[in-house]
Amino acid sequence: GGSEPEARGGGDGATVVVDAKARVEAAKVDVKAKAPADGPEAQAGKSVVLIPCSIASEGCAAPAKGAEEAAKAIGWKTTMIDGKDTAATQNAAVRQALALKPDAIITFAINPGEIQGAVAEARRSGIKVVASSAPPSELVDFSDLPTEATWALGGSLLADFAIAEHDGDVQALVLHDTGFDVLAARHRAFVDRLKQCSGCEIAEQQTFTFADLATSVPRMVQQMAQRHPQFNTVYIDYDYAVPAVLQGLRSVGVRDKTVLGSEGTSNAIASIRKGEQTATTALALPWIGWANIDALNRIFAGEDPRPAADVVSVKLIDRSVAEKMDGMWDGGADFRAEYRKLWGVEG
């Protein structure tokens, strides 16, 4: 995770706000993506199968595409198989991958605990399995990338942002998707940070599921908004769900509330630029892909993959930041070149 001043639990209102503002400002400046300082040389001639949770959603697909790019750079062969949203199809995708006899499989935003059968089978046949965007797990060769701390940072920064915006008087509606384990850390961090602020309150929490997001989230938001007319902030786990939140708010005539999501998809950044969504905490999605290839390279070389994860960080994007951006945050300048240098595959 990045460096941040530790929050002082139960501090008086003013300090909490001041601290929050400081952290927000720090996270807004150009967080520069970079490769780890040192690592093994490129391991030649490997083949990797990439399985994003669903190619149709950017949050899953963008890291996979980053990994595809990185694999090309390092000289590996890749095949992408769509995980198609559900554990059943993701499990099937992993099994399909086995037939290709790859050296490794990287899954994106798929909890290995949900597809234990296929993962075990893969490892039994000597295939390395890396689970990107998944909680730490014994089931795979490596999974804590981005690290749990990074996920948490995404949540706590959003809370800081809200505290700063409303000067320590946040009335939040919180919507949480229980279907993805990694989101729990983000959600918990958001809630915990708000709890540290004495003037802040969570007006209501609700859970939803990815599958019926389009129809159920707008309704849920409408009813929550009507029940708690005093609210000023809405938090939802990921940017992908924010349009549904905005739809719900708009339909009850509520505007100018702080709407927070996380992930940093291009859609979210466009929406922030238009002043609809307020802020997001972005993970440089392609960078996650590169970092995963780096982790895998370390595994192939018999080294500890964890240093690969340490570099990935979070950037807070609000309107002022978004206006200077074009498309999604891809980690800034030239982390690609740095990785190439690291792997010794200049060109």
Next chain:
Amino acid sequence: MSRTVGVRGVTKRFGTQKALDDVSIEFRAGEIHGLAGMNGSGKSTLVKVLAGIYTADDGDVTVDGEAIRPMSARHAQELGFRFIHQEPAVFATQTVLDNLALGAGYRHSRPGAVRVRAEQRAATAALAAVGVHDIDLRAPLGDLSPAQRTMVTIARAVQDLDGDGRLGLLVMDEPTASLPEHEVELVTDVVRRVVERGIAVVYITHDLGALLDLSDRVSVLRDGTLVTTTPTDQLGSRQLADLMAGDASEELARVRPDAGDADGPVVLRCERLEGGRLAPTDLSVRGGEIVGIAGLLGSGRSTLLRLIAGAQDRSGEIDVDGEALPAGNPRAAIRAGVALVPEDRRGHAAFAGMTTAENLTIASLDGVAKPWWIRHRREARAAREAMDEYDVRPRIPERRFGLLSGGNQQKAIIARWARTQPKLLLLDEPTQGVDVHARVQIHQAIAAMAERGMAVVVVSSDFGELMTLADRVAVMRRGRIHAELSGDRVSEAELLHLASND
């Protein structure tokens, strides 16, 4: 095992209407019991109560005097009651073999496996027992003609006859309504054989002569009440008709005594018409003329009508009023003024879920609707007029068509087409399931339409009907028009002779 089956005090209501009102009848073992009554008098309802399909609101089905409670279809089956319902219970996509075996519960098989050979033997025997030998057991039943289907259902109902005597009651609701002469005889033979084994038979037909011939006693229903049950030897068909109607009925006479001199313009001209089982055929019909088509089962009569109406693909020419008709296009035929009252009412004519009014006006909404607006009042009025004219009961235009009795449905379908005033009216078994009075009404209506210059073609398995109605009769045999008779040469004996001999 012979039993006396009966109904005791049975009442059945549909909404406010009593379809059966306190009816008690006893069907004695070894006796053929006729049921007579006008359309909608409750005969089929009584049959369905016996079959356990309707639960009587009051009263019971009894066996040897003891009430069966509760009565269910399963129960009836187990008691050995067998039925030929007015709307035949057939499985069109299942093979003939399965249709037969289903009725007997696959009793030649084990529960874990169907023994095809044994079932085939039993099925062949069952068909042979009703005098049918040439039906492929593996053909889907839907490929058979309606008459053949009827024969299969009869075979299915009586196949237990030669078994272990489980048969307790045989009920036949108008089994012969669309059967040609030859098959009618087969059916009567079957009935006689069943009765000889000491089994009670209930027989329903609108052919009063046949009913009196066949049955030992007859019960007459009128508006759901039992008028009387009497031995048939004291009864003439005229008397019976009076009992049914409650008053003197009209003479069953030739409706157009002065016919035979049709000289209107030629309305229908078919040349080398061919398709289905029809061999190339020529036919022409003048306006004002009623042409009857006679023939045996499967001789191609229905096919001929279907080809003219565009309901089936064909080759050859058809002119209606000088206008050539395209093949296989019922819509074009209807535009040219052709109307077909098909043989299979339920499958090909009725919209069972729609109202009676909607069924009456569906063929032509002219006069009651603009393209963007149906005038419901006008439509109801038009429907009521048609219902009055053809005596469709009950006189409720909003009534769901599927709830009408069979005969009333038939009258409504004829009324549907009469409303459109076609140039050419094709009628396939127009009086199937219609009572004697309605039959006379329909005959008169057909005659009246011809009088107004309409060309009419009538297919009927009832040669008496053809004699009554037709100016000229074409006899079909094996897909061809084999002979033509007109005037005094038309007689039942002659028709039968021509239809069954080359």
Next chain:
Amino acid sequence: MATPATETGRAPSAPAQPPHVAKRPGFLDPRWFGFYALAALVLLFSALLPGTYPTSTNLTAVLNNESVGLMVAVALLIPIVAGQFDLSVASVLTLSMIVTVGCFQFFETPTWIACVAGVAVGALVGLINGFCVAWLRINSLVATLATGSMALGVALWWTNGSIFAENVPAGFRAIGDRIGFVPLPFIIAAVVCLVLWWILERTPTGRYLYAMGDSADAAKLVGLPTSGLTIGAFVASGTIAGAAGVVEAAILGSGNPQVGAGFLLPGFAAVFLGAAIYTIGRYNVIGTVIAVFVLAALVAGLQQFGLPFYIESLLKGAVLLVAVAITSGRFSR
């Protein structure tokens, strides 16, 4: 035991028929149950939640939410009336969304062109469906399952995993907005429903569609243009689904290939429930509309109580089952 009674005393001549009183539907007629259910729900929740439930905000919210669902339901309804299923409706909605927003994102077209493109793409898929069913004579379930899969494939192809949201003009987003208290999407849905109601209940075309749904064979023999009607039904269905997609795109301000699928089953539920609560046993527009709003009123009320999201699934199922059991099941007479 039965003694043949010789009955007399009836009017002679014509065989008498028990008098059929054409009954006007009374207050207790099951066809009003839907209205009652809606009214009762609204009253109940209004009494329990006087501050938030019977408010114009809530009404606006519910109307806005249900507009697209309502359009999907009536899009499903038309082919069902004609005896066919259209399973492609949800995918058509998705494709239409993508096409509409894609027009903005890549071609920066004016709003009206994008809208027309979205609706047209729906009509096109409908035409293909109609052609497959009427001309190729493929079972409608299979045909529309297949075309739906293909429509979704095209949507995924174009978006290739992203969400379209660039260059969406404010003028287009306004379609998803409201005029006073009435959301524009609801006005569009209401107009669609009205037109459809008129067509189905008041014109010969509607009559013919119902006739076809009752018996396709008889419809053919009675001279109805069955192919034309079938194609027309599917085109209408596709067009409405396309319009629903445009409206959904305006509401969301983006084109997302994963929105759409969720509308299918609730749509069917509304159509079936509609046939259960109004003009019993006959699929119809009014019933469908009531069904949509009964379910919406229920869900809105429950959510205002802060009940968790899964309650919705449970209760929707229960309401559907009870309603249908009462009106069209064993106890319906």
Next chain:
Amino acid sequence: MATPATETGRAPSAPAQPPHVAKRPGFLDPRWFGFYALAALVLLFSALLPGTYPTSTNLTAVLNNESVGLMVAVALLIPIVAGQFDLSVASVLTLSMIVTVGCFQFFETPTWIACVAGVAVGALVGLINGFCVAWLRINSLVATLATGSMALGVALWWTNGSIFAENVPAGFRAIGDRIGFVPLPFIIAAVVCLVLWWILERTPTGRYLYAMGDSADAAKLVGLPTSGLTIGAFVASGTIAGAAGVVEAAILGSGNPQVGAGFLLPGFAAVFLGAAIYTIGRYNVIGTVIAVFVLAALVAGLQQFGLPFYIESLLKGAVLLVAVAITSGRFSR
């Protein structure tokens, strides 16, 4: 041209009937198209991808992946044969998964109890469905839509939308594993299919089900125990769906309320395609199995080529359409 000849040589009097030649299906009979399509696909991909496609690993993967889909498809098939739809199958699968894994997570039951619980819950929902359709006489689409919604509601309620994965014993996970090259889930699915094939094709019960599917009215008139058969069909369907849920839980090693819904439409597609490629027009087990594997062989090949993900949706739709158009549409005779 043809002049009415006076035909002789037939036995007189007996009405003539064109001889029905019961034709043996030849090589060109459309009923073999499914086999051909499967064979052609396998050959094509084998030729193009010799290193990875015709391998035991791939076979294992395909068999494993399709087991649950196959069970869902046959679970859908039984009520369809009997003329009913069961839309609850997918939700039942979900509920059964949750119940099975929930047994481990909260009660740490032995494996067999958890399995029995999963299957039993499926059978129970099936029984409710059967009761609603046969006794309450609710349209099966509505009834199963409602019960499915409720089953899903229960699953979501218990999990609160999250995933169960604790305490799942290795013994249970082994059900999702393989014996040699043959995945155990496939063996289970194969046994289910075999038993079902025997019942539907070889026993009187199967004939009764087909007869009921042909005409429920006629079945009643003939005295078939229609209520019992209907309930039986739904219970069988629910039980198989329950078993599918247990197998899926074993394969995944977790219980996930999002898994399930995705099986419904592919299942229907397989059943319909099955009726289109084998014993034309008649829903049947063999056709369904072939259909599942034709589609799986296609998808596996496409994925090995690394074709973009949307190709799958597009091609599945196209295959379905073409297959059905050829075998059961306009050109089928």
